[in-house]
Amino acid sequence: MRTYIIRRLLQIIPVFLGITVILFLIIELSPGDASTNFIDPRMRPEQRAEIARRFGLEEPAFNRYFIWLGNTLRGDLGMSMRYQRPVTEILAPMIPTTLTLALLAFLFSVIIGIPAGIISATRQYSLADNSLTVFSLIGISLPSFFFGLILLRIFAIQMQWFPLFGIRNPLYAPPNALAGAMHMLHHLVLPMIVLGMGGTATFMRYTRSSMLEVIRSDYIRTARAKGLSEKVVIYRHALRNGLIPIITLFGFWIPSLMGGAVITESIFGIPGLGRTAIDAVNFRDFPIIMAVNSMLAFLTLLGALISDLLYAAADPRIKYD
């Protein structure tokens, strides 16, 4: 098992490098650069050329990639063109916010999605199953920006149950840390629902189909024949096996949470990585785009590894050596 993990970790290195090369090429081939943002009607041509030079945009792309790679390996992600400060300094405060939101959304998806899937499966074609199926189809197909705006309209503007934007009211000083955390969680409820919506529906569909398959298998019939109660049959015998495919989904869900954060954070005005990434793309702030996308690529690779390991942990029949 250990050799397997080490081998997989080593495999990540060339794949990751390959991804960064492709990322760099895509950014390189995309038209425009950050210097377009630094235009003033009264600027002189030579001043504009100077700005491009300051950003290192005049080096050939080949050289710039290796400069970037060398610096990144030393932990220096470069200077943001927009903020004119180190990228690490800009991204560091964004990471905990995005992570918090992603974890909340993930928990929301699991806590709602899996039980709903079980209910659907055990009462196949009942009213509950049908309505949950309709709900999950809506959840999968409803664009999150639209869903987000509807929630804001109803719960933040009309009812005013939840805040409209941000992760806190900066003019409110919480009396203690717990009140501060609750204040922030209150701000994150709607974003959590929007970001977790797709996951909830997906987990529900997978749980349902997987459970249906397990329920029809021979050992469940045997368990029933032994005279076990339906509860024991479903929750002790069927669920364990039914969840195996779901567990593998967890790892793969990490990158899509990060991707979803781009839209969710933009709608709810949340200071996170997703919004920083989309702003950086619009600004052509290459160092930030590279940093965020590399992080995302790394998380995806890690997610795949975690999925495989969870698979082995949950299913004793699977062995890696």
Add this chain to the structure above:
Amino acid sequence: MTKRYNRIIAVAIAVIMSLVLVAACATEYETAAPTPAPTPAPATGNETQGTDGDETVATGPREINQNNILRFGTTSLDGLFNPTVSSNVYDSYVVSLIFEGLVTNNAGGEFIPNIADWELSSDNLTYTFTLHEGITFSDGTPMTASDVAFTYNVFAHPEYTGVRGYVVVDFEGHDEFKDGTADSISGINVIDERTISFTYAEGTASPANIANFGYGIMPEHYYAFDAWDDFAAKFDQPMGSGWFVFQEWRDKEFLLLHTNFDYWKPADIPLIDGVIFLDIPDESLAGAFMTDQVDVANPGASLDNQAAFATIDGIDVRVIEGNSYNFMQFNTLIPQLEDYRVRQALLYALDREAFVTAAYGALGSVGLSPISPVSWAFNPDGMNPYAFDLDKANELMEDAGWVMGGDGVRTKDGNRMAITWLVYPEAAWPGILSGLAADTWPQIGVDLTIEIMDFNTVGDRSLSASSNAERDFEMFTMGWSMAIDPDLTGGIFGLDEMALGDGGFNASGWRNEEYARKMEDAKQSFDQAKRTELYNEISAMYNEQVPTVVVALRSVMWPVADRVGNLDISTYVDWTYHINKVTLDH
């Protein structure tokens, strides 16, 4: 087995929960709690004489009332809160609240003393400024002429990264300093503690030069640096002499300023306790006004926004005639567009009235001239508005020798009248305008292709291409803004080498020696009547030749909550100028 499994799940849940808590705490309040007002520096004391002499005002710390802080809705701050490098407009507002420039301007666009009086030498080249008495930075240090010299030297620093190199580029000795042959700019001379002079190089005198002295003065003792990066590290920790003191900035969240209760002119200390910039997504701005979470903002004046804000109770939507416009530029070096009659025909065949109504409703108007209608140099007499007229357009095409072909497209000397228009989707108006042309231009025998690409690409192929060889367009449209002075050199209407050469902003390729000279004369003359006359001639010429056209002028809208009193905004005066008079119901 079951137990082991349960334990794994329990551990996993515990880990996830603790991560949530850790993450929640990490982004938690560190400094957002109310900060007591800064204690006054010993030098200023609690009772200070106003500079006008007879007025004595009690000052001293005042408890910050969170409800007495003006809430400004913004979309993004870049953290370049420095008068030499700020480039986005919201950063500039922050700078304007913290720093003070030597001069400012009034509602009529005239420059007036702010913290210094000035004299201009008889050759119009040397400006001598005398700082007002008693100016101190917010840490209590007095401002001297060397702080002013320090600030202006930053604009010429070899590693300067900002967009305002033009501020000092015409100073005597600028080039020598820039290329390292001189240790300082010879045109900047500190005369005494409170007096400093700036000398322009021979041949660069212009009434527009005074605008270069509006940038905020930085305290040298705080900003002095050896390496540029050390200076850059203070961009997000600004300190100046103005009405407000920087407290905290959280990227994509908020920026908090508290009132400078030790402001050097006590009579002018703001009545509000601070300003907070809140980062509110565009989609939620109207909602934020409805739910009383913001006091002032500047949303785009689109039809949707006009409708949305018109229905909100408890706010007043101010409409200010803007200084920004949309322009259209033709590549006059290609055979299809070299004849001015063709360009006129294209304008006659474009219903700009309909465009303004569709894109801006009441908040826009058809452009006539490169001079802003708000300017003293503007004169609409004799300007052709090119009112929509397809017959006239066809006639002009015929006059220019373009004959209708069998396929409905005109030709001349083997060239087809085929034009490609570069359109970007980031704003709605280029699509609306080119959409109108797509209906009407084929009726005058033009084969129009609309090519959609992102804003940066349109710029790279036209306006912001680094050389003329890299320009690759037939026509494009973009937005632009006008400065207070009507000077046109160097910009999209400039006919000088700086505008038309490599890296210049005028991509049209249209040249005219005579008018280039007139433009230069108009820039350099200190006689306003003569300038007005010259700008009238230049406008009339542009109105006829139309290589570059102001398509429409846009107004801007400023929703202001009813609890805000005395907020002064006009075309040349932004909301920060007189904010010390603003009151808030709380």
